[in-house]
Amino acid sequence: MKICILPGDGIGPEITAEAVRVIEALDLKFEMEEALLGGAAVDATGDPYPEATRKLAREADAVLLGAVGGPKWDTLPREQRPERGLLGIRKDLGLFANLRPAILYPELANASSLKPEVVAGLDILIVRELTGDIYFGQPRGLEIRDGERFGFNTMHYTESEIRRIGRVAFEAARKRNKRLCSVDKMNVLETTQLWRDVMIELAAEYPDVELSHMLVDNAAMQLVRAPKQFDVMVTGNMFGDILSDEASMLTGSIGMLPSASLDANNKGLYEPSHGSAPDIAGQGIANPLATILSVAMMLRYTFNQENAALRIENAVKKVLAQGLRTGDIFEPGTTKVGTKQMGDAVLAAL
Amino acid sequence: MKICILPGDGIGPEITAEAVRVIEALDLKFEMEEALLGGAAVDATGDPYPEATRKLAREADAVLLGAVGGPKWDTLPREQRPERGLLGIRKDLGLFANLRPAILYPELANASSLKPEVVAGLDILIVRELTGDIYFGQPRGLEIRDGERFGFNTMHYTESEIRRIGRVAFEAARKRNKRLCSVDKMNVLETTQLWRDVMIELAAEYPDVELSHMLVDNAAMQLVRAPKQFDVMVTGNMFGDILSDEASMLTGSIGMLPSASLDANNKGLYEPSHGSAPDIAGQGIANPLATILSVAMMLRYTFNQENAALRIENAVKKVLAQGLRTGDIFEPGTTKVGTKQMGDAVLAAL
Ligand SMILES: CC(C)[C@H](C(=O)O)[C@@H](O)C(=O)O
Ligand SMILES: CC(C)[C@H](C(=O)O)[C@@H](O)C(=O)O
Numbered sequence: 001m002k003i004c005i006l007p008g009d010g011i012g013p014e015i016t017a018e019a020v021r022v023i024e025a026l027d028l029k030f031e032m033e034e035a036l037l038g039g040a041a042v043d044a045t046g047d048p049y050p051e052a053t054r055k056l057a058r059e060a061d062a063v064l065l066g067a068v069g070g071p072k073w074d075t076l077p078r079e080q081r082p083e084r085g086l087l088g089i090r091k092d093l094g095l096f097a098n099l100r101p102a103i104l105y106p107e108l109a110n111a112s113s114l115k116p117e118v119v120a121g122l123d124i125l126i127v128r129e130l131t132g133d134i135y136f137g138q139p140r141g142l143e144i145r146d147g148e149r150f151g152f153n154t155m156h157y158t159e160s161e162i163r164r165i166g167r168v169a170f171e172a173a174r175k176r177n178k179r180l181c182s183v184d185k186m187n188v189l190e191t192t193q194l195w196r197d198v199m200i201e202l203a204a205e206y207p208d209v210e211l212s213h214m215l216v217d218n219a220a221m222q223l224v225r226a227p228k229q230f231d232v233m234v235t236g237n238m239f240g241d242i243l244s245d246e247a248s249m250l251t252g253s254i255g256m257l258p259s260a261s262l263d264a265n266n267k268g269l270y271e272p273s274h275g276s277a278p279d280i281a282g283q284g285i286a287n288p289l290a291t292i293l294s295v296a297m298m299l300r301y302t303f304n305q306e307n308a309a310l311r312i313e314n315a316v317k318k319v320l321a322q323g324l325r326t327g328d329i330f331e332p333g334t335t336k337v338g339t340k341q342m343g344d345a346v347l348a349a350l
Numbered sequence: 351m352k353i354c355i356l357p358g359d360g361i362g363p364e365i366t367a368e369a370v371r372v373i374e375a376l377d378l379k380f381e382m383e384e385a386l387l388g389g390a391a392v393d394a395t396g397d398p399y400p401e402a403t404r405k406l407a408r409e410a411d412a413v414l415l416g417a418v419g420g421p422k423w424d425t426l427p428r429e430q431r432p433e434r435g436l437l438g439i440r441k442d443l444g445l446f447a448n449l450r451p452a453i454l455y456p457e458l459a460n461a462s463s464l465k466p467e468v469v470a471g472l473d474i475l476i477v478r479e480l481t482g483d484i485y486f487g488q489p490r491g492l493e494i495r496d497g498e499r500f501g502f503n504t505m506h507y508t509e510s511e512i513r514r515i516g517r518v519a520f521e522a523a524r525k526r527n528k529r530l531c532s533v534d535k536m537n538v539l540e541t542t543q544l545w546r547d548v549m550i551e552l553a554a555e556y557p558d559v560e561l562s563h564m565l566v567d568n569a570a571m572q573l574v575r576a577p578k579q580f581d582v583m584v585t586g587n588m589f590g591d592i593l594s595d596e597a598s599m600l601t602g603s604i605g606m607l608p609s610a611s612l613d614a615n616n617k618g619l620y621e622p623s624h625g626s627a628p629d630i631a632g633q634g635i636a637n638p639l640a641t642i643l644s645v646a647m648m649l650r651y652t653f654n655q656e657n658a659a660l661r662i663e664n665a666v667k668k669v670l671a672q673g674l675r676t677g678d679i680f681e682p683g684t685t686k687v688g689t690k691q692m693g694d695a696v697l698a699a700l
Contacts (some may be wrong), residue, residue: 083537113575118463134484134505135538142540145508151544152506155484159499185591187433188485190492194501220592221599224574225463241535242570242592249571 001303002031004060006053009039009073009082010276011286011339012066018288018343019064019295025347026299026308033060037089038068038082038276048085049092057089062302063269066291067276091131095261095269096161097168098128098240099297102227102247102257107320108329111252118226124247125176125232127169128240130261132161133191135237155191157236162198164264169234170206179231181212183219183239195236216243223247248273255287255328258294260301268302270294280327284338287326289316292346315349322349351653352381354410356403359389359423359432360626361636361689362416368638368693369414369645375697376649376658383410387439388418388432388626398435399442407439412652413619416641417626441481445611445619446511447518448478448590449647452577452597452607457670458679461602468576474597475526475582477519478590480611482511483541485587505541507586512548514614519584520556529581531562533569533589545586566593573597598623605637605678608644610651618652620644630677634688637676639666642696665699672699 005020007013023030035053042048048068057063068082078084089095104112104122112119137154144150166182173180182199184192196213203211214222216239222229223243227250235243248254257273272290280286293316300309324345325334337345355370357363373380385403392398398418407413418432428434439445454462454472462469487504494500516532523530532549534542546563553561564572566589572579573593577600585593598604607623622640630636643666650659674695675684687695 078540078543081537087538113464113468115463115465137502140540142544149509149544149547150506151539151541152487152504153539153541154502154504156500156502158495185588187431188437189501189503190428190490191501191503193428194492194499197499217591217595220570220596221604224596224599225602238535239592241567242589245567246570246574246596249574252575254571 001029002033002060003298004056004063005032005034006037006063006065007034007040008037008066008068008276009070010067010278010281012068012276014282014284014286014339015272015288015291016064016066018339018346019291021343022292022295022312022346022350025350028305028308037065038085039070039073041085042073042076042080042082046080048080048082049088054092057093061267062298063089064291064294064298065269065271067272067274069276070278072278087135089269090261091136093267093269094131094263096129096131097165097262098130099172099260099262100126100128100244100248100257100273102126102251104251105253105256105317105320108251108253108256110331111329112250113252114250119228119250122227122251124227124230125172126240126244126247127165127172127232127234128244129161129165129235129237132157133237155189155238157191157194159194159198162195163202165234166199166202168262169232170202170209173209173232174206177231178208179210179212181214181219181230181233183214183216183233183235183243185216185239187215192236199234219243220246223250244273253329255326256289256293258290258297260294260297262301266302268298270298284340285327286339287328288339288343292316311350315346318349319345351379352383352410354406354413355382355384356387356413356415357384357390358387358416358418358626359420360417360628360631362418362626364632364634364636364689365622365638365641366414366416368689368696369641371693372642372645372662372696372700375700378655378658387415388435389420389423391435392423392426392430392432396430398430398432399438404442407443411617412648413439414641414644414648415619415621417622417624419626420628422628437485439619440611441486443617443619444481444613446479446481447515447612448480449522449610449612450476450478450594450598450607450623452476452601454601455603455606455667455670458601458603458606460681461679462600463602464600469578469600472577472600474577474580475522476590476594476597477515477522477582477584478594479511479515479586482507483587505539505588507541507544509544509548512545513552516549516552516584518612519582520552520559523559523582524556527581528558529560529562531564531580531583533564533566533583533585533593535566535589537565542586549584569593570596573600594623603679605676606639606643608640608647610644610647612651616652618648620648634690635677636689637678638689638693642666661700665696668699669695
């Protein structure tokens with residue numbers, strides 16, 4: 001059982017280090033090997049997804065990623081930017097199913113910008129298609145037409161791409177509260193008309209799951225108005241990018257939220273939902289819990305070790321109950337700790 | 351000075367009737383003529399934007415629209431759906447600049463699902479490009495490729511389209527707090543890389559306005575986390591659809607929010623930000639204030655009658671202060687009124 005560790009940029013190395021300690025503590029005989037992705041890889045090799053990383057990631061059963069990106073690389077040509085590394089590895093490994101839970105921990109309820117009664121107990125799972133849509137669609141580019149600059153991109157989906165992600169979402173709903181909301185813009189975009197059609201067809205195979213549909217603009221509203229109406233949401237790559245970030249922020253503690261990106265055989269890349277936070281990088285104050293919780297998702301989805309996953313999740317709940325907080329989730333009356341101390345506490349709670 | 355009135359569907363006719371009474375009360379010698387748009391037009395003519403409506407709308411100086419759409423027409427072929435009428439009139443009249451304020455009225459602060467300190471005093475203006483982007487991009491369609499269904503759409507912008515909406519946004523920021531945030535997804539989409547480039551170029555002409563940039567996923571988060579950081583936001587048609595609805599819902603009282611869609615000569619279509627609410631249509635309980643406030647925007651932008659606009663806005667503030675509320679904004683301790691009573695109160699306050 002081989003895990004490829006990609007610390008990435010910014011706070012990535014610090015938070016990944018704590019997650020690696022957690023993996024080691026499990027005593028499950030994982031082999032781990034590190035490689036470069038994103039800005040760190042650009043600096044070392046000129047390529048945000050270098051060949052050596054590709055090789056290691058392909059061989060591994062799972063990938064643990066810190067985060068990529070930072071202002072340092074923002075002015076590089078498009079092909080060398082850190083996020084190309086992320087898009088590259090997603091596509092290369094066929095990680096089409098992105099699972100992003102938005103969970104509000106009772107101890108952190110105050111952190112939300114929403115009223116407690118609106119978000120208390122929030123537990124949504126967003127299933128985002130991750131290797132198709134306008135992210136990867138051809139043709140695309142920036143050129144001169146009729147004497148002026150013209151930018152263009154192509155959104156597209158095939159019915160099999162939609163069916164594949166649809167099944168992941170229906171299966172996930174089946175294991176939860178059996179409600180699935182599919183988000184599209186069928187009143188304007190033909191691509192998402194097909195999306196809706198295929199979801200309706202799939203529903204026949206999942207009579208125990210209640211399927212509903214929502215337009216993306218309405219979904220963006222309903223997440224703010226009454227987020228607890230949702231159980232599982234499924235949508236395309238572009239809308240999923242926007243809605244999953246919106247949903248994460250409803251909790252006010254994005255430093256707590258893990259994510260999984262799976263291929264057709266449950267091989268996966270696991271990473272925190274938050275970014276590389278270059279402003280606090282290297283200070284030892286970043287919150288490692290989302291990365292540690294990403295390890296729990298890895299154990300659950302790739303390695304089928306539900307018990308070990310729960311052990312980690314319970315350890316995280318315990319340190320929260322003990323009142324330990326990194327700066328991002330600190331509030332008066334709790335104990336502020338750094339990245340390493342938080343890792344120590346999780347290890348102790350394991 | 352000619353106004354084309356398009357009551358539309360659902361609650362559209364009821365709320366438009368109150369707005370028409372307000373226009374009449376101003377005694378500004380407007381000529382008004384009514385026509386059909388959306389589902390009502392489909393029922394009468396088979397076309398959601400019939401020729402007679404097109405003629406009237408083109409001749410008029412401004413258009414006042416109620417709302418279009420409803421489940422009744424959801425199963426019709428794409429070309430006959432009510433929203434085709436809306437997209438049709440926008441494109442036909444060249445209404446490229448959609449202005450959507452998200453304002454929280456102090457009297458309605460409780461209605462928001464966000465904490466009072468997060469939204470108190472909220473006053474954002476979203477400027478959305480309305481006649482380009484993936485909404486109108488060709489090629490598009492749904493066809494069979496390699497033996498399966500394939501849906502595709504095209505996002506595109508030319509630099510002149512971006513410059514045109516950019517100017518509207520910079521001008522608007524200039525009249526407000528001089529801060530403009532341009533939203534794109536430049537790290538993935540070439541179209542929006544061009545968007546960002548052109549905004550940066552334009553900034554040189556508006557040294558008094560502070561321009562910032564935000565990726566759309568982050569913007570969706572920041573609107574939830576700390577919406578008061580924004581003054582004016584500008585973005586493309588698709589992102590604008592999502593973000594402007596999200597921003598409206600931050601106020602919790604979308605029944606209060608007007609909108610304007612302007613062409614290059616300040617001819618405009620004015621409509622409430624909310625939809626046609628088929629569930630309460632015909633009951634005389636819908637909130638007419640967003641439509642009445644849309645008349646204020648019409649007076650300001652198309653007819654250059656700032657005083658009359660303020661008169662209406664102050665009248666609306668007065669009825670709120672009097673404690674009058676339609677069902678959507680009702681809370682204990684206030685007085686629940688119907689559509690017509692609310693219209694009466696605004697007329698009295700004028
Ligand atoms: C960095 C960027 C390319 C990426 C995306 O848009 O997919 C990020 O926002 C995410 O959601 O993982
Ligand atoms: C009805 C629909 C086509 C329309 C849009 O997407 O533009 C609506 O959502 C809006 O924002 O006015």
